[in-house]
Amino acid sequence: MKDSKAPVTAAIRVLREHKAEWSDHLYDYEEKGGTAVSSRELGVAEHAVIKTLIMEDEAKRPLIVLMHGDREVSTKNLARHLGVKQIHPCAPEVANRHSGYMVGGTSPFGTRRAMPVYVQQSILELPQIYINGGKRGYLIGIAPQVLADILKPELVDAMA
Numbered sequence: 001m002k003d004s005k006a007p008v009t010a011a012i013r014v015l016r017e018h019k020a021e022w023s024d025h026l027y028d029y030e031e032k033g034g035t036a037v038s039s040r041e042l043g044v045a046e047h048a049v050i051k052t053l054i055m056e057d058e059a060k061r062p063l064i065v066l067m068h069g070d071r072e073v074s075t076k077n078l079a080r081h082l083g084v085k086q087i088h089p090c091a092p093e094v095a096n097r098h099s100g101y102m103v104g105g106t107s108p109f110g111t112r113r114a115m116p117v118y119v120q121q122s123i124l125e126l127p128q129i130y131i132n133g134g135k136r137g138y139l140i141g142i143a144p145q146v147l148a149d150i151l152k153p154e155l156v157d158a159m160a
Contacts, residue, residue, distance in 0.1 A: 005026060006024035006026060006133070006138065007133070007134070007135045007138060009101075009107065009110065009133060009134030009135055009138075010100060010101075010107075010109070010110030010111075010112075010134055011107035011108075011109035011110040011132070011133050011134035011140070012110075012133060012134065012140075013110060014109040014110040014150065015140070015142075015146075015150070018146075018149070018150050020142065020146045020149075020150065021143070021146070022133075022140040022141060022142045022146070023140065023142075024133070024140060025042050025130060025138070025139045025140065025141060026137060026138055027041035027042060027137050027138075027139070028041065028137060029104065029105075029136040029137030031104070034051070034069070035049040035051055035069025035070065036069070038069070038130070038139055039069060039130075042130060042139065044130055045070075046068075046069040046070040047068050047069065047070050047071075047126075048068075048069075048126055048128060048129055048130055049068075049069035049129075049130045049131075049139065050066050050067065050068065050069065050123055050129050050130065050131040051066070051067055051068075051132075052064060052066055052099075052106045052107060052108045052131065052132055053065045053066075053067060053073060053089060053106075054089070054090045054094075054095035054098050054099055054103075054115075055073075055075070055078075055087050055088060055089050056087070056088065056090050056094075057079070057082065057084040057085070057086065057087055058084060058086050059084075062090065062094075062098040062113065062115045063082075063087075063115050063116045063117070063118060064099075064108050064111070064115050064116070064117045064118065065078065065118050065119075065120075065156075065158065066108060066117065066118070066119040066120060066123060066131070066147075066153065067120050067123075067158070067159070068120060068122070068123060068159075071159050071160065072159070072160040073120075073158050073159070073160060074158050074159060074160040075087040075088060075158075077156075077157065077158050077159075077160075078118065078156060078158040081118075081156050081157075081158065082118075097112075098111070098112065098115065099111045099112060099113070100112025100113070101132075101134055101135075102136060104136045105132060105134060105135045105137075105138070106132055106134075107131065107132045107133055107134040108131065108132075108147070108151055109134070109150065109151070110134060116154065117151045117152070117153035117154070118153060118154050118155075118156045118158065119147070119148075119151075119153040119154070119155060119156070120155075120157070120158060120159055121155040121156065121157055122157075122159070123144055123147075124144045124145070124147075124148060124155070125144075126144055127143075128141055128143060128144075129141070129142060129143075129144050129147065131147070
């Protein structure tokens with residue numbers, strides 16, 4: 001179901017390039033509403049709405065972490081997994097610079113800068129996920145395998 005009002009973002013260009021299948025889901029974005037608002041607006045479980053987080057290690061190397069909307073990232077577990085001292089979320093302006101997207105509209109597809117992608121392993125067990133399409137108020141519905149095939153993420157168990 002392609003919505004004619006759906007934006008064509010860098011993320012959508014990447015999905016088209018890979019001939020991926022997705023569905024468009026536009027909703028009224030609420031500042032600081034996060035996945036609670038998008039899941040409510042779409043009528044889907046918040047667990048299936050995946051947040052794209054731009055984080056960095058102590059050397060300021062950026063990375064992408066994909067986590068269930070209703071769960072938090074254990075930065076301690078992630079840092080241990082990656083063999084670094086610490087991981088922390090980037091400041092919004094730094095995240096925007098790395099990804100090329102505005103926080104609240106960050107997609108893991110088509111980022112300005114190539115970054116390693118870490119995905120909570122349980123995400124790939126879901127039948128369908130909803131992830132940002134590169135604009136605030138715009139999610140795309142995809143099979144988790146599409147995400148795995150395109151992003152080639154490293155699977156982690158980083159749930160807090």
